[in-house]
Amino acid sequence: MLAIRPNCEQCGTSLPNTSTEAMICSFECTYCKDCVTLFEDVCPSCGGNFHPRPIRPGVMVVKYPVSQKRVYQPKDTTVIQKMKDEYANLKPEIR
Helix, strand or coil: CCCCCCECCCCCCECCCCCCCEEECCCCCEEEHHHHHHCCCCCCCCCCCCEECCCCCHHHHHHCCCCCCCCCCCCCHHHHHHHHHHHCCCCHHHC
16 A cells, blocks of 8 residues: 655655645656656656656545654665666656
């Protein structure tokens, strides 16, 4: 089950469960749309691609709460550039 992390790992912007700005990769690295644009759709943590994070329905949040733990691990611009250089021209299915 997704943790539904509450913020962008790069810039720290709050991304509550209802946010339509939240993007995740297959490992649930969580970033805002602005940072995903900066990364050119290449996750700087794992090299994966991004998709909009689903919104957990309010009635299910009561039963399955979303994470309150903020993950803030901004990547150095050299790490971001290395991932973009390595993966940007490769489709996600062949990375």
